[in-house]
Structures are given as C-alpha cells and as structure tokens.
Amino acid sequence: MLDRRAQTLLKTLIERYIADGQPVGSRTLSRYSGLELSPATVRNVMSDLEELGLVASPHTSAGRIPTPRAYRLFVDTMLTAQPQFDDAAFRLSVAHRLRPDQPQKVVAAAAGVLSNLSQFAGVVLTPRRSHTFRQIEFIRLSERRLLLIIVTPEGDVQNRIIASQRDYSPAQLVEASNFINANYAGLSFDEVKRRLRDEIDALRGDMSQLMQEAVEAGSEDGEDDNLLISGERNLLEVADLSSNMERLRRMFELFDQRTSLLRLLDVSSQAQGVQIFIGGDSNLIPIEEMSVVTAPYTVDGTIVGTLGVIGPTRMAYDRVISIVDITAKLVSNALSQA
Incomplete structure (x- = not known):
C-alpha cells in the first residue's frame, strides 16, 4: 500500500513518461505533481518506489521510468478511463465501416478500425467456424487435389484443400456432393462421422473414401484463419519496441506464430468488459515492453469473439481503453442487427 504522496508522485511519473517518453526527474515531478515538495523529498520517495519495484533508473539518466508492475498498479487503481469519443461524429464514422448489412466484413473491418484509431496494431479473434453445413461441393484441382467448398447454415462459405488418396472424375464428385447434401445436410461433420461408422458398409468404396476425406477436412478448426491482425508495421514506429533487435525479433515471432495471441484472446473471451494485459506481469505476453487491451464482442448478448x-x-x-470498448460495442450492435 502506498501513501497518498507516493501514489500521486507515481501517477504523475507514469503520466509524464507516457506523454514524453523520457525518464522523469525529481524537478519535473515536483513541478507537475501539485504537491509542495522539494526535489530532495521527491528523490527520497522515488528511492522507496524503486525498492518496491515500481520505478527503475536507466543507466543513461538520473530520471526514473515506470516498471510493468507500476503500469499494472496505475491501470488497476489510478486510472479513470473517461470516454474519449463521446461525440456522435466519431461513432457514426466507425459504425459506417462496420456495416450490419455485410456481417462477414464487420469483424475484418474492426481490426483496421482499431489499428487506425490507436496507431498501434489491431487484432480480432473471429467467431469459430461452424462445423455444420447446409451444402458442400467438390472441385477437382489436379489429379489428387480437391477443393471442398462448405456453405454453413448462416451462408458463410469456407474452403478446404483435400489431398485425396485417389483420382476422381468430375462426374464422381458431383454424385458425391449430391449424395452428401441429400442425406447429411444440416448435420455437423462430427455427426456425419458417427453416422458413417454405421452406414459405411452400404456405400460404394469410392464414395465412402471421399466422404471420409471430406468429413476430416470439414472438421478442421483452422484456428490461424480465425485471427485477424492489422497494423503490425505501426509498431516499428514505436521506439520502445523497435529500438532493440532481440525485442523486435520476439515481437514478430509473436505475430508469426500466433499461438500466444490466440491463447490470450481466448482467455479474454471468457470475461466481460475491457481487460488489460501488461508484459512483464502476464505470462500471456512474452515481451515486457508490450501491452494488450482487449474486449469481447457479442451477437444478441452471447460472446462470440474478442478484439483488441x-x-x-x-x-x-x-x-x-475507450477505443477498444466502443469498437467492441459497435461490432456487437452491427452483428446483432445482421
């Protein structure tokens, strides 16, 4: 627990560092804190905060900078997130890009909106693919490569590539599509798989093999396709992240491998409202100088994805926080109206 004086000085230090990007000295703190304290007294408080792991002294400066632990304390106890974009013009301009008459494009547009407004990277975890199909179609790409086209009950179109064990003629592919659509449309691929176990003996060998391949392909999650990122290159302009080559390498590994981001956004989707993950105090973010602000979005009150x-x-x-919160609400509204 910090006393009021230490809390005020820490809050002032963080705000000045966010604004200027330079280590904050005792004289600056004395001038901006609103407290009647001498620079010597401020230095004593700073020493206490440094012992607590809340501020650090860069080697090149007598000033201090906040640690991830200080940012955590700041956002949890000192920050009052006043709405930054209450004006109707802002909401109207964002809502215009999130057209409810084009639901497939709403979440894709959201990543760009977040990136443009924040000047950082926008990220969206889209709703998981439906494993239920209304219709499927096979297209022959080459001798043993097929394109499986899946139309979901919502009208979304998903494509899968099948590396088949044998070659099929166009006529055989049409016959298989017609048979599957007539007998299994409206079921999930898992349900089709269960039924096939009982019915496989009644099907011709070529048909059963093709159906098994289609079911396996349709059951794939394709998780990487569920993650949309926009504006990664904006982070190259952020000196805190790009000034160190090792840090830069880890940052782009984060974007390339995506596993950590998927896990983080999946965790975020299990909670209501805005969440803030700060590198150094979260196992989900491997870079100490990086933070992620997220919020879930909904369709008719049910959480279907996360953005941040x-x-x-x-x-x-x-x-x-305001950008993420308002965008999540506008995405939810657009999807619920669709």
Missing part, C-alpha cells in the same frame, strides 16, 4: 489493441506498455491507456 497491441501496443507498447507506454501507451495512453485511457484513450486505448
């Missing part, structure tokens, strides 16, 4: 902003720990949290 990826940026440096030195970000204007009140502004980014």
Whole structure:
C-alpha cells in the first residue's frame, strides 16, 4: 500500500513518461505533481518506489521510468478511463465501416478500425467456424487435389484443400456432393462421422473414401484463419519496441506464430468488459515492453469473439481503453442487427 504522496508522485511519473517518453526527474515531478515538495523529498520517495519495484533508473539518466508492475498498479487503481469519443461524429464514422448489412466484413473491418484509431496494431479473434453445413461441393484441382467448398447454415462459405488418396472424375464428385447434401445436410461433420461408422458398409468404396476425406477436412478448426491482425508495421514506429533487435525479433515471432495471441484472446473471451494485459506481469505476453487491451464482442448478448489493441506498455491507456470498448460495442450492435 502506498501513501497518498507516493501514489500521486507515481501517477504523475507514469503520466509524464507516457506523454514524453523520457525518464522523469525529481524537478519535473515536483513541478507537475501539485504537491509542495522539494526535489530532495521527491528523490527520497522515488528511492522507496524503486525498492518496491515500481520505478527503475536507466543507466543513461538520473530520471526514473515506470516498471510493468507500476503500469499494472496505475491501470488497476489510478486510472479513470473517461470516454474519449463521446461525440456522435466519431461513432457514426466507425459504425459506417462496420456495416450490419455485410456481417462477414464487420469483424475484418474492426481490426483496421482499431489499428487506425490507436496507431498501434489491431487484432480480432473471429467467431469459430461452424462445423455444420447446409451444402458442400467438390472441385477437382489436379489429379489428387480437391477443393471442398462448405456453405454453413448462416451462408458463410469456407474452403478446404483435400489431398485425396485417389483420382476422381468430375462426374464422381458431383454424385458425391449430391449424395452428401441429400442425406447429411444440416448435420455437423462430427455427426456425419458417427453416422458413417454405421452406414459405411452400404456405400460404394469410392464414395465412402471421399466422404471420409471430406468429413476430416470439414472438421478442421483452422484456428490461424480465425485471427485477424492489422497494423503490425505501426509498431516499428514505436521506439520502445523497435529500438532493440532481440525485442523486435520476439515481437514478430509473436505475430508469426500466433499461438500466444490466440491463447490470450481466448482467455479474454471468457470475461466481460475491457481487460488489460501488461508484459512483464502476464505470462500471456512474452515481451515486457508490450501491452494488450482487449474486449469481447457479442451477437444478441452471447460472446462470440474478442478484439483488441497491441501496443507498447507506454501507451495512453485511457484513450486505448475507450477505443477498444466502443469498437467492441459497435461490432456487437452491427452483428446483432445482421
């Protein structure tokens, strides 16, 4: 627990560092904190905060910078996120890009909206693919490569590539599509798989093999396709992240491999409202200088995905929280109207 004086000085230090990007000295703190304290007294408080692991002294400066632990304390106890974009013009401009008459494009547009507004990277975890189909079609790509086209009950179109064990003629592919659509449309691929176990003996060998391949392909999650990222290159302009080559390498590994981001966004989808993950205090973010602000979005009150902003720990949290919160609500509204 910090006393009021230490809390005020820490809050002032974080706000000045976010604004200026430079280590904050005792004289600056004395001037901006609103407290009647001498620089010597401020230095004593800073020493106490450093012992608590809340501030650090860069080697090149007498000033201090906040640690991830300080940012955590700041956003949890000191930050009052006032709405930054209450004006109707802002909401109207964002809502225009999230057209409810084009539901497939709403979540894709959201990543770009988040990136443009924050000037960092926008990320969206889209709703998981439906494993139920209304219709399927096979197209022959080459001797043993097929394109499986899946139309979901919602009208979404999904494509899968099948590496088949044998070659099929166009006529055989049409026959298989017609048979599957007539007998199994409206079921999930898992349900089709269960029924095939009982019915496989009654099917011709070529038909049964093709159906098994289609079911396996249709059951694939394709998780990487569920993650949309926009504006990664914006982070190259952020000195806190790009000034160190090892840090830069780890950052782009995060985007390339995606596993950590998927896990983080999946965790976020299990909670209501805005969440803030700060590197250094979260096992989900492998880079100490990086933070992620997320919020779930819904369809008719049911959480179906998560969106957020990826940026440096030195970000204007009140502004980014507002961007993420309002965008999540507008996406929810657009999808619920669709």
